[in-house]
Amino acid sequence: METKDKGQVVFYYNRERRLENASADARFAIERHTARRPGFLRALVATRALASLFFALLFMIVAVFVVGYIQGTKNEGSVAGNAVTATAMWFEGHVYVTVKRSSTWLDRVRSAKPAMLEIRTGDGLEYSTGIMQVAEADIRLRFQAETRPARIAVIATLPGPAGENIDSVELVVPVE
Numbered sequence: 647m648e649t650k651d652k653g654q655v656v657f658y659y660n661r662e663r664r665l666e667n668a669s670a671d672a673r674f675a676i677e678r679h680t681a682r683r684p685g686f687l688r689a690l691v692a693t694r695a696l697a698s699l700f701f702a703l704l705f706m707i708v709a710v711f712v713v714g715y716i717q718g719t720k721n722e723g724s725v726a727g728n729a730v731t732a733t734a735m736w737f738e739g740h741v742y743v744t745v746k747r748s749s750t751w752l753d754r755v756r757s758a759k760p761a762m763l764e765i766r767t768g769d770g771l772e773y774s775t776g777i778m779q780v781a782e783a784d785i786r787l788r789f790q791a792e793t794r795p796a797r798i799a800v801i802a803t804l805p806g807p808a809g810e811n812i813d814s815v816e817l818v819v820p821v822e
Contacts (some may be wrong), residue, residue: 723815726761726804730815734767735822736794743767743774743819745800746784764803769795778802795821 665673684692691697722731734743745765763778767787774789798821803814 720818721800721820723802723817725763725802725815726813727756728760728763728802728804730763730802730817732767732800732817732819733822734798734800734819736791739790739792740788741769741791741795741798741821743787743789743798743800744784745778745787745802747778747782761804764805765800766803767798767800769798797821 665676668676690700721733722729724730729748730745731748732743732745734741736742745767747760747763749760760780762780764775765778765785765787766773766775768774768789769791772789772791774787776785776787778785798819800817800819801814802817804812806812
């Protein structure tokens with residue numbers, strides 16, 4: 647048999663030898679055709695301009711998360727595993743304050759139970775207090791204010807058995 651040499655198939659076509667004799671344009675086309683596409687990250691940093699744009703975007707995203715974490719929202723907080731959020735509005739000489747209790751995903755994982763909270767709110771001149779019971783999801787308080795204050799303070803406290811404060815959080819709430 648012509649195509650077998652001692653039981654092995656003999657190939658007459660040799661790609662490397664063919665490419666040695668090919669023109670420069672043919673070799674260029676073959677290199678581009680068979681080249682692996684770069685990965686996603688390598689494509690993002692393929693040129694100097696793309697790399698600087700990518701790292702500037704990455705820096706901005708990290709900066710937004712860091713600033714958001716550091717500043718946080720002043721009308722939300724946690725006291726003894728109870729996440730509380732406060733909102734306030736002024737209407738006809740009174741400030742109406744709503745304090746809501748919610749559970750975070752971390753509280754659900756830890757099986758944190760709601761506790762009784764003492765809520766104090768005021769603008770420095772007038773104030774109001776209330777007790778948020780274990781079964782309540784929110785509490786509404788009101789106090790008198792001649793003019794609309796820019797912001798008020800809300801203090802949520804977990805009272806202890808002997809009257810001492812176990813944990814507390816101070817919230818600053820803008821008044822709408």
